[in-house]
Amino acid sequence: MRLDAIDRRILETLQKQGRLSNQELSERVGLSPSACHRRVQRLEEEGYIKGYVALLDPRKLGRTTVVFVEITLSGQADEVLDAFEKAVARVPEVLECHLMAGTADYLLKVVAEDVEDFARIHRRSLATIPGVTGIQSSFALRTVRQTTALPV
Structure with missing residues (x-):
């Protein structure tokens, strides 16, 4: 699968703000919510998106x-x-x-x-x-x- 400009915008946005709702993501990339959801699912299925995580602050956990x-x-x-x-x-x-x-x-x-x-x-x-x-x-x-x- 080749990535187009919208796929790239989805990936860039999710890397920076992975907790966006589908509605917010669709507005940022210029798609309808249903089209955006289908694209995200396809990116997940194709392995471009491996998972979602919370990034922890090492200092708060004493790992300085x-x-x-x-x-x-x-x-x-x-x-x-x-x-x-x-x-x-x-x-x-x-x-x-x-x-x-x-x-x-x-x-x-x-x-x-x-x-x-x-x-x-x-x-x-x-x-x-x-x-x-x-x-x-x-x-x-x-x-x-x-x-x-x-x-x-």
């Missing part, structure tokens, strides 16, 4: 420390990669995990309450994953830009 962690593994065999991915998926403080090209095998985005909390996560969760041979952590000093909106 963001750490980017480079992980090096003992090897690149499928079983080593699979075991790591399954284990890291069970660590709730890991918000993102990316398989990388370059010197590190994986890059993680981790949230913690503070440096001591990250030390606990490092010691009890990350360092205990089988196959991990190296961990390099970088602390974010300030978040300059953060968005979940993709360009459409």
Whole structure:
């Protein structure tokens, strides 16, 4: 399915304000409510819209420390990669995990309450994953830009 200009406006609008009613969305994109509803359903069915979430404020939840962690593994065999991915998926403080090209095998985005909390996560969760041979952590000093909106 190809996206037309209206589909793109729907996606852009929903990324910024996912709780809009169908009536409000239809007014913003210039469609009747029924036509807008059909388009949103089609975008959901086609997989362009994966789901709807509430974005939480990490500061309100006491998660003020963001750490980017480079992980090096003992090897690149499928079983080593699979075991790591399954284990890291069970660590709730890991918000993102990316398989990388370059010197590190994986890059993680981790949230913690503070440096001591990250030390606990490092010691009890990350360092205990089988196959991990190296961990390099970088602390974010300030978040300059953060968005979940993709360009459409």
